[in-house]
Amino acid sequence: MASDDPDTTGRRRWFRILGSARNSSSPGAATTAAPESESLAPPEASETRAEDDAESVSQDEAAPDPDIADPEPEVPTPSSGSEVAPEAPVPKVARVAADRAPKRPRLTDGVPAALPVVPPEPMTLPRVIAIANQKGGVGKTTTAVNLGAGLAELGHRVLIIDLDPQGNATTGLGISHRNVEGSIYDVIMNDIPIEDCVEPTTVRNLFVVPATIDLAGAEIELVPAFSRELKLRRAIQQSRDDYDFTLIDCPPSLGLLTVNGLAAADDVVVPIQCEYYALEGLGQLLRNVSLVKTNLNPRLEVRGIVLTMYDARTKLAEQVEHEVRLHFGPKVYRTVVPRTVRISEAPSFGQPVTVFDSTSRGAVAYRELAKEVSSGATRRVG
Numbered sequence: 450m451a452s453d454d455p456d457t458t459g460r461r462r463w464f465r466i467l468g469s470a471r472n473s474s475s476p477g478a479a480t481t482a483a484p485e486s487e488s489l490a491p492p493e494a495s496e497t498r499a500e501d502d503a504e505s506v507s508q509d510e511a512a513p514d515p516d517i518a519d520p521e522p523e524v525p526t527p528s529s530g531s532e533v534a535p536e537a538p539v540p541k542v543a544r545v546a547a548d549r550a551p552k553r554p555r556l557t558d559g560v561p562a563a564l565p566v567v568p569p570e571p572m573t574l575p576r577v578i579a580i581a582n583q584k585g586g587v588g589k590t591t592t593a594v595n596l597g598a599g600l601a602e603l604g605h606r607v608l609i610i611d612l613d614p615q616g617n618a619t620t621g622l623g624i625s626h627r628n629v630e631g632s633i634y635d636v637i638m639n640d641i642p643i644e645d646c647v648e649p650t651t652v653r654n655l656f657v658v659p660a661t662i663d664l665a666g667a668e669i670e671l672v673p674a675f676s677r678e679l680k681l682r683r684a685i686q687q688s689r690d691d692y693d694f695t696l697i698d699c700p701p702s703l704g705l706l707t708v709n710g711l712a713a714a715d716d717v718v719v720p721i722q723c724e725y726y727a728l729e730g731l732g733q734l735l736r737n738v739s740l741v742k743t744n745l746n747p748r749l750e751v752r753g754i755v756l757t758m759y760d761a762r763t764k765l766a767e768q769v770e771h772e773v774r775l776h777f778g779p780k781v782y783r784t785v786v787p788r789t790v791r792i793s794e795a796p797s798f799g800q801p802v803t804v805f806d807s808t809s810r811g812a813v814a815y816r817e818l819a820k821e822v823s824s825g826a827t828r829r830v831g
Contacts, residue, residue: 571825579714585701587722588757593698598801599819601654605693611660619659623799634663682713716752723766
């Protein structure tokens with residue numbers, strides 16, 4: 450006799466597991482069950498063996514036979530017209546498929562629900578927004594550059610502060626490290642006015658305070674400094690009213706530079722890559738935001754979360770988006786930034802994607818994101 454194929458063996462193992470669970474939870478229900486092997490047999494054969502099956506239930510529970518599938522409950526029929534017919538059972542194929550479907554892991558396990566579920570209030574300009582996430586490669590610099598360009602296209606005067614020692618926001622806007630006379634390092638460490646370090650870009654209304662490699666040593670140099678967490682905040686206060694939006698591109702860490710950025714900001718925008726590592730470290734970032742708000746900056750709030758690098762071809766990206774929106778609700782922006790090669794190519798030309806390819810999906814997405822971020826923004830009076 451030929452051996453069973455793997456699919457048949459797997460189904461028998463699955464039915465044994467399901468059957469043992471049903472028998473242990475409701476022993477009485479097994480007395481009306483018929484073996485699955487007889488599901489295609491005539492009704493007379495099923496009725497003939499019904500009593501034998503009922504007598505052998507206790508023995509089957511003690512030592513299940515691997516060659517016989519677990520019983521399937523029969524559908525009771527009403528004995529008279531006055532009785533109400535029971536609900537139709539779920540078909541076996543559908544039930545087994547639902548049970549055998551892999552359970553999707555919850556991405557939000559271990560992440561505290563630290564964000565309020567109410568939508569953010571309309572902002573009053575000028576506004577300082579920190580683009581922060583301790584995880585690298587999630588699109589912080591890309592979001593800072595292209596969001597700034599989108600806000601500038603809407604008519605806002607925008608300043609981008611490159612607080613990352615890698616200086617990617619600087620080169621992404623066409624500014625060379627070698628041609629700058631002052632950088633954010635001089636602002637923080639040497640108390641140079643921030644307006645002396647501002648560089649114009651090719652985009653109208655968009656300006657940048659560049660970063661150089663000197664910023665890499667600022668983490669150590671700030672350790673003995675007095676009031677080290679508020680260095681950037683004091684510098685921004687001098688030129689705050691000159692710009693509608695000041696975007697701070699924070700480094701991928703939770704060091705003193707990021708703390709300076711959070712202490713100087715009114716809001717935080719968190720980019721999250723649509724991958725399973727998306728929320729890794731996000732809980733720690735939210736806790737740090739809470740600490741900064743308690744001890745250094747009482748007005749600091751998480752303005753929103755933006756999903757980046759969304760690949761619509763994969764089920765994974767859809768699952769990540771579902772979990773993030775389920776956990777953070779209206780804090781997640783409706784606009785999702787897709788993964789496109791045009792966004793990746795734009796920095797090599799020293800341009801935002803809105804200039805490099807104004808009709809691309811990435812440019813359209815960042816324009817929509819700029820509208821969401823600035824929605825309801827009003828200029829401060831007085």
